[in-house]
Amino acid sequence: MTGTTVWGPPPTAAPQAPGAREAELPLLRRVWRGRPEDPRWARPALLGLLAATLLLYLYDLSASGYANSFYSAAVQAGSASWKAFFFGSLDAGNAITVDKPPASLWPMALSVRIFGLHSWAILAPEVLMGVATVAVVYAAVRRRFSSAAGLIAGAVLALTPVAALMFRFNNPDALLALLMSVACYLVVRAVEDGRTKWLVWAGVAIGFAFLAKTLQAFLILPALALVYAVCAPVSLKKRFGQLAAATLALVVSGGWWVAVVELWPVSSRPYIGGSQNNSFLELTFGYNGLGRLNGEETGSVGGGGGTGMWGETGWNRMFNSEVGGQISWLLPAALILLAAGLVATRRLRRTSVTRTSFLVWGGSLLTTMVVFSYMAGIFHQYYTVALAPYLAAVVGMGAGLLWERRREPWASITLAASVVAAAAWGYVLLHRTPDYLPWLKWLVLIGGLAAALGLVFAGRISRQLALGAAAVGLVAALAGPTAYTVSTLQEGHTGSIVTAGPAGASVMGGRGGGPGGGGGMRGGFGGGVPGGQNGRQGQQNQQGQQNQQGNGFPGGGFPGGVPGQQGQQGRQNGTGNGFPGGGRMGEGGGAGGVGGLLNGADVTSEARKLLEKDAGTYTWVAASVGSQNAAGYQLATGDPVMAIGGFNGTDPSPTLAQFKKYVEEGKIHYFIAGGGMSGGNSGTASRISSWVQGTFKKVTVGSATFYDLTQKASD
Numbered sequence: 001m002t003g004t005t006v007w008g009p010p011p012t013a014a015p016q017a018p019g020a021r022e023a024e025l026p027l028l029r030r031v032w033r034g035r036p037e038d039p040r041w042a043r044p045a046l047l048g049l050l051a052a053t054l055l056l057y058l059y060d061l062s063a064s065g066y067a068n069s070f071y072s073a074a075v076q077a078g079s080a081s082w083k084a085f086f087f088g089s090l091d092a093g094n095a096i097t098v099d100k101p102p103a104s105l106w107p108m109a110l111s112v113r114i115f116g117l118h119s120w121a122i123l124a125p126e127v128l129m130g131v132a133t134v135a136v137v138y139a140a141v142r143r144r145f146s147s148a149a150g151l152i153a154g155a156v157l158a159l160t161p162v163a164a165l166m167f168r169f170n171n172p173d174a175l176l177a178l179l180m181s182v183a184c185y186l187v188v189r190a191v192e193d194g195r196t197k198w199l200v201w202a203g204v205a206i207g208f209a210f211l212a213k214t215l216q217a218f219l220i221l222p223a224l225a226l227v228y229a230v231c232a233p234v235s236l237k238k239r240f241g242q243l244a245a246a247t248l249a250l251v252v253s254g255g256w257w258v259a260v261v262e263l264w265p266v267s268s269r270p271y272i273g274g275s276q277n278n279s280f281l282e283l284t285f286g287y288n289g290l291g292r293l294n295g296e297e298t299g300s301v302g303g304g305g306g307t308g309m310w311g312e313t314g315w316n317r318m319f320n321s322e323v324g325g326q327i328s329w330l331l332p333a334a335l336i337l338l339a340a341g342l343v344a345t346r347r348l349r350r351t352s353v354t355r356t357s358f359l360v361w362g363g364s365l366l367t368t369m370v371v372f373s374y375m376a377g378i379f380h381q382y383y384t385v386a387l388a389p390y391l392a393a394v395v396g397m398g399a400g401l402l403w404e405r406r407r408e409p410w411a412s413i414t415l416a417a418s419v420v421a422a423a424a425w426g427y428v429l430l431h432r433t434p435d436y437l438p439w440l441k442w443l444v445l446i447g448g449l450a451a452a453l454g455l456v457f458a459g460r461i462s463r464q465l466a467l468g469a470a471a472v473g474l475v476a477a478l479a480g481p482t483a484y485t486v487s488t489l490q491e492g493h494t495g496s497i498v499t500a501g502p503a504g505a506s507v508m509g510g511r512g513g514g515p516g517g518g519g520g521m522r523g524g525f526g527g528g529v530p531g532g533q534n535g536r537q538g539q540q541n542q543q544g545q546q547n548q549q550g551n552g553f554p555g556g557g558f559p560g561g562v563p564g565q566q567g568q569q570g571r572q573n574g575t576g577n578g579f580p581g582g583g584r585m586g587e588g589g590g591a592g593g594v595g596g597l598l599n600g601a602d603v604t605s606e607a608r609k610l611l612e613k614d615a616g617t618y619t620w621v622a623a624s625v626g627s628q629n630a631a632g633y634q635l636a637t638g639d640p641v642m643a644i645g646g647f648n649g650t651d652p653s654p655t656l657a658q659f660k661k662y663v664e665e666g667k668i669h670y671f672i673a674g675g676g677m678s679g680g681n682s683g684t685a686s687r688i689s690s691w692v693q694g695t696f697k698k699v700t701v702g703s704a705t706f707y708d709l710t711q712k713a714s715d
Contacts, residue, residue, distance in 0.1 A: 042147035046138060049151060053134050053158040056489060057127040057168050062119040063492030066635055067170045069600030070496060070647065071105065073631035074098045075170070076117055077640065078109030085109050087261070089270045090627055093619045093640035093667075095654065098627075099274025099283065099647055101257065103211035104172035117638070122170055129174040130167025133181050134158050137389050137396070140185040144357050145400035152474065153396025157388055161484040161500035162326040166385040169493060172213045173385050179209035180220065181389040184360050187224050191356045194234040196242045203246035207253030214284050215292075216386065217254075219371055223363030231359070233351040258284075271653035273627070273646040278653070292377035317373040318384065325429050325505040327384040327391070329481040331369075332421040334391045337398020338362040340414045344401060357397055365390035381499045381506050406466065407459035416452035422477035423448020430480055436502045437483055447476035495599035496628065600632025606701045608636050611670060615639045622706070623659070624672035625649040625685045633672065642668060645685040656687045663709045671696065673705035 034043025066072035070090075074097075078085035081092040088102025089095070098105070107125040115121040134154045142150030157163055166173045183205040190198035202224070209217035225243055232239045261269070261280050275283040311322045319328050338358060345355035368386055372379065398418070405411040423444050430441035454461070454469025484501040499506040611621045611633065623642035624630040630643035644659070645651050654662070662668050671692045697711040 038147050042142075042151075045147070045151055046135075046154070049138070049154050049158070050131055050135060053154075054127065054131050056158070056485075057130050057164065058124070059489050060492075061123050061127065061168060064123060064168065065119055065492060065494055066600065067119075067123060067494055068496055068498075069494075069631040069635060070627050071098065071108075071170045071172075072122055073600070073627070073634045073641075074102075074105050075108040075112055075122055076635060076638070078102070078105055079112035079117065080638075084270075087270050090273065090630065090643050091620065091634060091640035093642065094270040095620065095640075095642045096271040096627075096646055096651065097273045099287065100172055100213060101211040101280070103208060103257075104175040104213070107175070108170060117635075123168055126167055126170060126174045129178045130158075130163065133163075133167070133174075133178045133389055136178070136181045136185055137393050140181070140188060140357070140361070141393055141396040141400070144188070144353055145397055146404075149396045149400025149403075151396075152399055153392045155478065156330060156395050157392035159478055159482045159485050160327060160329070160385075160388045160392070161481055161488050161505075162382055162385045163388040164485040164488045165326075165493060165498060165500040166382055168489075169382075169498060171382070173382060175212045176209050176216065177385055177389055179205045179212065180217065180364070180386065183209070183220070183224065184364055184390070184393070187228055187360050188353065188357050190228060190242075191231050191233070191351065192353050194232050194238075194242075196245055199228065199242050199246040200249045203249035204253040207250040207255070210250075210254035211257055219368050219386075220364040223367050224360060227356060227359045227363060231351055231356045271646075271651065273643075273651060273653075276652060292379075293371075293375050311379065313374050313376055315373055318369055318387075319425075321432060322506055323381050323384060325432065325484060325501045326381045326499060327387050329426055329429060329484075330395055330422050330477060331387075331391060332425045333418040333477065334365065334394045334398070336414065336418045336421055337402070338365070338394050340411075340418075341394075341398050341401055344405065344411070354401075358394070361390050361393040361397065365394055380497055382497075403458075403470065406455075409459070412456055412458045415458065416455040419448050419452045419455060419473035419477060422473075423452070426477065426480035430483075433502055433504045436487075436504070440479060440483055444476050444479050447472055447479070451476055600628050600635060603633055603636035604702050604704065607633075607704045607706075610699070610701050610706065611637050611639065614669070617666070618669045619662075619667040620669070622670040622672050623668050625674070625689060629672065629674070641672075644688055649685045652684045654688075655684055656691060659688050660691070666710070668709050670699070671707040671709055673707065 032043060032047070033040070034046070074084070074088055074090050077089050077092040081089070081094065083089070083094055084092050085106065086102070087094065088097045088100070088105050090098055107129075108122050111121045111125050134157050137157050138150040138154040140150075141153040163177075166177070183202045186198045186202035186205060190196075190202065192198075206217050206221065229239055229243060232242070234242070258280055261272070266278060271278050272280050272283055274287045276286075311317070312320065317323060318331060341358040341362070342355070345352055345358065348355055365387060368390065372383060372387070399415070402411045402415040402418075406415065426448070427441045427445040430437070430444065451469050451473030454465065455473060458466040458469060484505060487502040487505075488500040615621045615637065619640065620642040621637060621639040622630075622633055623644055624633065625644045626649040627643040627647040630641040634641040642654075642662075644654065646653065659668075671689075673693075692707050692709070695713060696707040696709055697713050699706045699708050
């Protein structure tokens with residue numbers, strides 16, 4: 001293979017005299033040609049990969065609409081109010097924030113400010129983050145191995161189903177994946193020459209990633225710090241000094257916003273959504289921190305307590321029916337290639353950048369995978385997008401290294417074994433959805449075995465035959481995830497819980513599968529939730545437990561039940577209540593159902609006209625229990641809607657006294673009936689609901705029920 005070697009020093013351009021021909025080439029020619037030391041095909045191939053990724057991810061992007069209405073409402077608020085932009089408020093009236101820091105919202109809010117509120121303005125920045133992540137992974141692998149290895153890594157990332165899902169979705173995970181990839185790249189750069197600036201910039205990247213998804217950004221910190229402390233080509237004293245400087249950079253880049261929020265007068269800032277004490281630090285270390293590990297998430301769905309409702313934990317979690325089809329297609333091959341890379345580099349000097357690359361990317365992969373496998377708290381399948389860049393880099397590096405050494409029997413056999421692992425596991429994953437392209441699993445298996453046979457003899461046959469075997473092996477390995485990725489791109493995804501791939505590709509079961517037990521899960525909480533996450537008609541789960549009239553959860557579901565109807569995800573009734581696919585919740589005390597927990601309300605034109613009348617007179621045109629219910633109305637009207645109790649309706653904000661004061665001051669026009677978690681609303685939300693229903697005039701518009709807070713029931 002032509003290109004950079006895996007064993008030599010970092011590639012550098014050959015010295016050129018001033019006025020050399022390369023420097024005189026037009027800018028576009030230089031962009032097209034790339035680095036002088038690269039093969040001529042390398043830069044065009046990279047640009048083609050990035051262009052293909054961009055086009056794939058942009059395909060039918062608007063099919064997802066507002067995607068996760070929870071974050072889209074915050075984006076809309078941030079585009080209308082700089083205060084909401086800074087704090088990550090759910091509404092421009094700044095009643096309450098989302099339950100994450102706001103960094104992931106900022107690019108989308110700026111886009112909406114420029115282009116207006118629509119699906120593309122919200123989701124296109126996520127697509128660009130996906131393309132940038134592919135470019136970073138390519139650059140990291142190509143820098144130390146070869147252009148071909150970099151292209152393999154980039155393609156693996158782009159075609160990972162969960163990556164195709166989340167780089168077209170508005171959750172914080174896209175920005176997190178990009179920044180963590182940048183951090184890994186910068187740490188390897190720091191080991192190359194021992195320069196402090198690279199490590200400091202890595203600290204900045206991780207600190208900013210903290211502002212995207214709090215402590216998840218720190219999962220790989222121990223691995224990165226340990227690798228640099230051991231492998232950096234400077235004295236031990238300087239290494240620790242550099243790590244201290246990087247830590248300071250991390251604290252500053254991630255802590256400045258936290259300091260401002262904590263020091264800001266509570267009376268003039270929004271309530272910190274997801275916290276029980278209006279503290280971002282409590283949110284960080286509780287609900288979004290240790291609670292995710294031990295399951296003790298106060299205020300979460302089900303009320304915390306480590307009930308096991310998020311599926312089975314254990315070493316095989318990344319491979320099971322809940323998660324496997326999202327991320328694990330090349331995970332067995334990656335583990336083989338990682339082990340091979342570490343064995344091959346075991347005798348190199350301490351400062352070997354080749355070994356460092358495996359340690360940085362492989363360490364990040366293993367650390368994140370172990371945490372995800374055993375965390376007992378809230379876990380969604382789409383979290384695994386964090387693994388995709390690490391996995392892709394390891395596959396590219398391992399394949400590149402073993403190809404360079406293919407004349408050594410152990411290397412060719414190991415390379416063949418990785419292809420067999422990918423093909424065999426691809427067969428298993430495809431077999432889990434037997435009605436989906438039933439011929440593909442045989443193509444993957446037979447193609448992979450044939451390619452592996454050729455790769456065993458890659459060092460003895462001609463280069464052309466060896467390349468042919470490698471190409472067949474790569475196609476076989478990527479065929480399964482590519483098919484799942486195409487299925488993902490062909491469907492819109494809405495709501496709070498989404499999964500990639502075709503129907504039945506991700507069935508949540510585990511210890512009961514969800515509250516109430518039983519059932520599988522397809523983008524929702526239980527097999528009995530009609531509708532799936534992809535906006536298609538509700539489908540019967542694998543246990544045949546679809547409830548077309550009864551509770552949304554097999555076995556009874558949340559207290560109070562979720563009377564559901566078969567339908568499409570994200571198509572709530574006029575009140576926006578219940579699970580996607582319809583379903584109404586009771587009005588008493590806000591405790592009759594799930595209240596649009598998974599997605600925002602589908603607001604009728606009559607309801608929108610009602611709220612928009614005299615909207616400019618009020619700070620909030622309406623208030624509703626639960627953020628998703630409020631988000632649907634806010635996105636429909638473009639006016640602030642107060643979310644009582646935050647996402648689940650369990651946050652103690654506002655208090656009844658505060659709400660009464662807002663009403664007396666004429667700041668809220670309507671109260672939207674229903675909303676929030678059945679049986680899980682905070683006492684505050686229940687008291688507000690009861691007070692409103694007993695005090696104010698009821699207004700019915702179609703199937704939606706409102707209370708006019710300017711008219712007493714006795715009037």
